[in-house]
Amino acid sequence: MLVEETLKRIQSQNGVQGIIIINSEGIPIKTTLDNASTVQYAGLIHQLVMKARSTVRDIDPQNDLTFLRIRSKKNEIMIAPDKDYFLIVIQNPSD
Amino acid sequence: MEIVHVYTKLHSEFGRQCLFSDRPAELLVDVPADQSLASQFTQRTRRDQSLQASRDMSEHRVNTKRFESESCGLNHEEGGWPKDVNHQVMEQTIRFRKKVEKDESYINSILQLGSVMEHCIRQNNAVDIYQDCFEDGEMPEEHQEPPSAKTINVFRDPNELKRTVTGLSWHPDGGEKLAAAYSCLEFQKTSRDMSLDSYIWDIENPNRPELSLKPASPLVCLEYNPKDCHSLVGGSYNGQIAYWDSRRGSQPVETSSVEHSHRDPVYKIIWLQSKTGTDTFSASTDGQVLWWDVRKLSEPTERLVLDPSREGNPERALGAISLDFESTMPTKFMVGTEQGLVVSCNRKAKTPTEKVVCTYDGHQGPVYALQRNPFFPKNFLTVGDWTARIWSEDIKESSIMWTKYQMSYLMDACWSPVRPSVFFTVKMDGVLDMWDILFKQNDPTLSLKVCDEALYSLRLQDNGRLVACGSQQGEATLLEISSGLSTLQKNEKSLLAAMFERETKREKILEARQREIRLKERSRSEQSRSEDGGREDIDQSPLQLMARAEEDFYVLTETEKKGKEREDQDLSSEL
Numbered sequence: 001m002l003v004e005e006t007l008k009r010i011q012s013q014n015g016v017q018g019i020i021i022i023n024s025e026g027i028p029i030k031t032t033l034d035n036a037s038t039v040q041y042a043g044l045i046h047q048l049v050m051k052a053r054s055t056v057r058d059i060d061p062q063n064d065l066t067f068l069r070i071r072s073k074k075n076e077i078m079i080a081p082d083k084d085y086f087l088i089v090i091q092n093p094s095d
Numbered sequence: 096m097e098i099v100h101v102y103t104k105l106h107s108e109f110g111r112q113c114l115f116s117d118r119p120a121e122l123l124v125d126v127p128a129d130q131s132l133a134s135q136f137t138q139r140t141r142r143d144q145s146l147q148a149s150r151d152m153s154e155h156r157v158n159t160k161r162f163e164s165e166s167c168g169l170n171h172e173e174g175g176w177p178k179d180v181n182h183q184v185m186e187q188t189i190r191f192r193k194k195v196e197k198d199e200s201y202i203n204s205i206l207q208l209g210s211v212m213e214h215c216i217r218q219n220n221a222v223d224i225y226q227d228c229f230e231d232g233e234m235p236e237e238h239q240e241p242p243s244a245k246t247i248n249v250f251r252d253p254n255e256l257k258r259t260v261t262g263l264s265w266h267p268d269g270g271e272k273l274a275a276a277y278s279c280l281e282f283q284k285t286s287r288d289m290s291l292d293s294y295i296w297d298i299e300n301p302n303r304p305e306l307s308l309k310p311a312s313p314l315v316c317l318e319y320n321p322k323d324c325h326s327l328v329g330g331s332y333n334g335q336i337a338y339w340d341s342r343r344g345s346q347p348v349e350t351s352s353v354e355h356s357h358r359d360p361v362y363k364i365i366w367l368q369s370k371t372g373t374d375t376f377s378a379s380t381d382g383q384v385l386w387w388d389v390r391k392l393s394e395p396t397e398r399l400v401l402d403p404s405r406e407g408n409p410e411r412a413l414g415a416i417s418l419d420f421e422s423t424m425p426t427k428f429m430v431g432t433e434q435g436l437v438v439s440c441n442r443k444a445k446t447p448t449e450k451v452v453c454t455y456d457g458h459q460g461p462v463y464a465l466q467r468n469p470f471f472p473k474n475f476l477t478v479g480d481w482t483a484r485i486w487s488e489d490i491k492e493s494s495i496m497w498t499k500y501q502m503s504y505l506m507d508a509c510w511s512p513v514r515p516s517v518f519f520t521v522k523m524d525g526v527l528d529m530w531d532i533l534f535k536q537n538d539p540t541l542s543l544k545v546c547d548e549a550l551y552s553l554r555l556q557d558n559g560r561l562v563a564c565g566s567q568q569g570e571a572t573l574l575e576i577s578s579g580l581s582t583l584q585k586n587e588k589s590l591l592a593a594m595f596e597r598e599t600k601r602e603k604i605l606e607a608r609q610r611e612i613r614l615k616e617r618s619r620s621e622q623s624r625s626e627d628g629g630r631e632d633i634d635q636s637p638l639q640l641m642a643r644a645e646e647d648f649y650v651l652t653e654t655e656k657k658g659k660e661r662e663d664q665d666l667s668s669e670l
Contacts, residue, residue: 006209
């Protein structure tokens with residue numbers, strides 16, 4: 001229930017277009033987008049987060065990736081990685 | 096110390112068969128190490144030396160092979176599902192997901208991630224951290240960088256036998272593609288093995304043309320339809336016109352019939368502005384300008400014979416080499432001829448005699464290029480023999496501005512679509528010149544040697560930054576010009592307008608004066624004719640003409656002098 005609440009709160013924020021939760025294997029657990037986009041995002045972002053994390057740790061083994069933001073022309077993809085799960089939010093900043 | 100080992104063989108034993116047998120090793124010499132010699136040597140500094148089992152060469156060049164890469168999309172499929180879950184089956188996936196959602200660690204991590212995420216989302220909504228803080232309304236002052244151009248790509252004719260790039264046309268939508276027409280214009284130099292194809296190149300990929308067009312005869316010119324980015328029309332060496340749709344492939348959708356086409360290579364073909372967007376007209380050295388509707392290429396819709404005497408006589412027609420059509424003046428068009436004349440015509444004239452409005456006596460050789468200035472349609476640029484000339488429509492006697500005689504023949508020219516005072520020319524020695532007439536009129540602002548062989552064609556992309564020029568060996572080079580030459584300067588239009596006006600006025604005055612003189616001549620000759628009773632010889636030899644001119648001159652000066660003397664006398668008498 002708490003999870004639902006959290007996700008609802010996030011969804012209600014300004015400009016949020018979609019939320020995806022994927023596990024460490026890249027399987028989408030929960031999503032607000034359609035299946036095809038979800039699968040695409042899951043596959044691509046999973047690889048990107050793995051690469052980003054390994055980059056950060058290669059430079060400094062004590063360091064770890066806490067957040068990843070990809071700003072594009074049309075929107076911003078924010079990824080919060082955890083040990084087992086990733087929370088992905090696509091936001092279109094309204095300003 | 097000498098170490099000698101002697102092999103002996105009796106003379107009588109020569110020629111005998113060799114009988115080999117095993118033998119234990121025999122120590123012949125044993126030289127122990129002598130440490131006292133070490134003092135004569137010093138240790139050499141260690142050095143890394145790499146060795147390669149390859150031949151030693153005095154001069155050698157290596158170039159990697161061309162890497163052909165193709166981009167293709169990736170198909171995403173779901174993966175990562177554990178072995179017992181078949182991801183096609185909805186039930187199993189749902190069950191799996193529900194199981195995960197019940198997991199403790201899942202809940203904890205999501206809660207934690209959720210709060211982090213919310214923070215960032217709120218940040219985004221609060222402040223746009225990527226906004227432009229310092230809005231620059233105008234570009235900062237021109238850095239006076241010297242004008243330059245750099246080659247971006249070279250598109251080579253993929254066939255063995257290279258043909259000249261005789262025509263170039265940019266894709267109308269953004270110019271990502273370039274269509275190039277290849278043919279061999281030298282008389283009887285086409286061999287049977289020469290390919291007939293022309294190509295459409297994607298400017299990002301110079302290795303392979305995107306599409307090849309296969310006409311029945313090599314194309315001399317090729318044009319994209321500015322309204323429809325998929326259709327192209329091409330004029331070929333045998334006089335036929337062919338129409339392609341790039342979606343439909345390499346074969347022409349339709350070709351005009353041989354009987355009704357031109358009888359000479361079609362040198363230029365242009366699309367017209369019409370409601371249907373399917374009209375074109377073409378010009379060729381057989382003296383005809385033909386109008387076509389590409390939906391029905393079996394017969395031209397209209398025909399005009401370029402006869403300067405306005406009789407429509409094809410025997411005396413001038414061969415047309417270049418054509419210009421400005422969409423702001425849809426009924427008028429201009430033709431540049433092989434004989435050096437520029438003919439201005441009106442399409443909507445009622446009678447054929449009125450079709451040819453006027454002619455401009457331009458060059459000593461064929462007028463290879465003709466284009467109106469996109470900003471000042473009354474002025475147009477022609478190129479032929481060794482000069483480039485700028486004309487004003489009203490002045491028919493001579494051009495208002497011209498370049499000095501260049502070292503080699505000019506083959507093509509065009510105005511820059513963004514800067515009214517800039518135009519480009521290509522020459523037979525492979526040089527691309529950029530002229531900025533507001534900056535310097537005697538010499539080109541920038542002169543670049545593009546290649547060793549002659550450059551035959553030139554085309555600028557609509558954004559004014561990319562230039563494509565085609566050479567005799569089938570190479571189309573793509574250059575990017577520096578921003579200085581491709582951005583509109585302040586007051587450029589007004590300055591250029593003032594310049595054109597000034598030059599036009601000058602020419603007008605000169606023309607008026609010339610006419611006056613001629614009128615005077617004629618009236619005097621008429622007078623003298625009526626006096627002599629028509630005994631004046633019309634075909635006078637040049638010497639006689641010169642003598643007469645001299646006489647007239649002296650008479651004139653004498654009368655002037657006498658008039659002056661009389662004036663002076665009057666003045667002095669008054670005093």
